[in-house]
Amino acid sequence: MDEFEVEYPELALFIDGAWTQGAGGRGEPVTEPATGRVLGRVPVAEAEDLDRALAAAERGFAVWRDTPIEQRSAILRKAAALIRSRAQEIGRVMTAEEGKPLAESVGEAGRAAALLEYNVEEARRAHGRIIPSAVGETLSVHRVPVGPVAAFVPWNFPAGGPMRKIAAALSAGCSIIIKPSEETPGTSVLMARCFEEAGLPPGVLNLVFGVPAEVSEHLIPSPTVKFVAFTGSIPVGKHLARMAAGVMKPTGMELGGHAPVIVCADSDPVAAAKACARGKYANAGQVCTSPSRFYVHEAIYERFVEAFVAASEAVKVGNGLASGVTMGPMANERRREGVHELVLDAQKRGARVLTGGQVPEGEGLFYPPTVLVDVPEDSRILHEEPFGPVAPILEFSDLDEVMERANALPFGLAAYGFTERAATADRLVRGFEAGILSINHTGGSVPQAPSGGFKESGHGREGGAEGLDGYLVTKRVSHKLALG
Missing domain, CATH: 3.40.309.10 (Aldehyde Dehydrogenase; Chain A, domain 2)
Incomplete structure (x- = not known):
């Protein structure tokens, strides 16, 4: 292969386990920042596509939530192995569409696989506990997946950015609709293929591209979505947080710094x-x-x-x-x-x-x-x-x-x-x-330690044991013996 040749993937939305060009036929060119050449065309999701993704995520969550942790782990580990084995291919596409040196891109793909593997193991330890209580009563704490997640990530880490949301959501037992950047879609498409080939059930992972405001304003208020995860600028993060707060929806925000x-x-x-x-x-x-x-x-x-x-x-x-x-x-x-x-x-x-x-x-x-x-x-x-x-x-x-x-x-x-x-x-x-x-x-x-900011740089943590917190709900159960 020529040093500058890249086998760029065909771009598509991934909804309910199927690849689609979207209901309206809209699309945007993807250009290579080092040369200005057009790499491909990314489809733009319409409201109809987003509704399909929401319905798929709801069905997918019902299946994935009840899938035994051993089976979930096996599927996610297989996806991680596929990503690692294709790190060179993913890295070349990442470099072409984002610009970073190839060594950085290949390393990022490998770290994305490691992040998924770590989250899988952490999810196996995200269990509850039994609390000593009065005679005749069992007091327990359960940690359960929050539900379908809507996630939004920027272009600067085309593999690591999406994987931070995907790994935590899927490991916790949630389904996810994720919108990566339209400027770097090829990397996400290649990673989604790995999850598909690993046997992830339809609807558990849904990949959409589109006009950012159209997508966020459609997904965040939906009653299907139970958690919103975002990485990006402070102004956009504040806007999305206000939108989520309007329907009392929890968020995880990793915002800008200096x-x-x-x-x-x-x-x-x-x-x-x-x-x-x-x-x-x-x-x-x-x-x-x-x-x-x-x-x-x-x-x-x-x-x-x-x-x-x-x-x-x-x-x-x-x-x-x-x-x-x-x-x-x-x-x-x-x-x-x-x-x-x-x-x-x-x-x-x-x-x-x-x-x-x-x-x-x-x-x-x-x-x-x-x-x-x-x-x-x-x-x-x-x-x-x-x-x-x-x-x-x-x-x-x-x-x-x-x-x-x-x-x-x-x-x-x-x-x-x-x-x-x-x-x-x-x-x-x-x-x-x-x-x-x-x-x-x-x-x-x-992967093994939490990252995140405070003040206007956001809230919530990604990585470490804390990285699953936003994707889990804590239930307290007080169980008394039946009266005779």
Whole structure:
């Protein structure tokens, strides 16, 4: 196969165990961000398709809820094995439609399979308990699946994003209607095929694409849907949460962030800079937990900046399918425009660009790794999530003061700290107002531990034992012996 050749799948909706082009024939082109070529056409769901999905999810839930856990586990494990065996194929499609380097995409497909396997095992332990009570009475707690789920995910993690919702819902015994992004549909289609081939009953997993407002406004108010799961921006998350609250429906929200990084004076500035650059440029910075505000102690500031610039300039930008490329294009034009606007705003206010900062000529939605210094506090980039490969680096002298700056925004998703002292690490962990904390590295989420934010970055957790909570309902049962 040619290095840039991709066998892109035929795109379709998956409803009630069958593939369909939708009732109305509407569709949208899917383009490759590295070249601009059209990869395929994604169908758009109509109200009729969504009604079919709701009915299918209701029937599927009745079947899946009562399927023994051993049988459910076997089917889901088979699906995970199929995804893992096809990680290269899924990864090539993911890179073509989203842009990230192939190694990142293949790794993401493998992690999606691992996430499903972990949730399957966690569901086997999501049992209730017997509580000691009065003589003649049995007091117990039961955890049961909540019901059909409606889920909505963005484009930046085409395999991992959908799988976080699918794995938790299906492992808990729920059915699901999921709407991935119309910009990256091929990855979801390939994963849905794995569930289909694994023997998942019809209606348990339903995959739809469409106009976001049309889909959410149809699914969320439906009495069939019992839980709403969303990953995306804060404004959209608030809108969906209000819609769900109108019908007293629970939600799980993983929303935007603007993760601060505090690099303390006792840190190795070169090692810290390299670690920060790796985290910053993963997926071209299009990650909600991406480190995005770098506060570096004045004693090591210059060495950190020098090392960070060197690491930034060593990044090889290009088509994610090309060998040696370590950062691909932005996923769409609006993201590139948004990132560049933030850079220009910072420059107008006095910031200096040490590397990058220019939109390159030629095809593809590329944007170079960009480092800003002397960034004024009123710059938009210090207050708005950049979601791109731009790193503003600022000095600090006092840890308490910089912690206040780090916590000043309404976001609370991720935060990072670098220090060699256990006492300082403890201060950072206790002080950061964020739900995902990393000390001396910028690694991402893992299946076995919970991830999620607070403040305006959302509520609920994904991963770990807590990841199933939103998909389960707790019942308390008091059973007295019959009177003689």
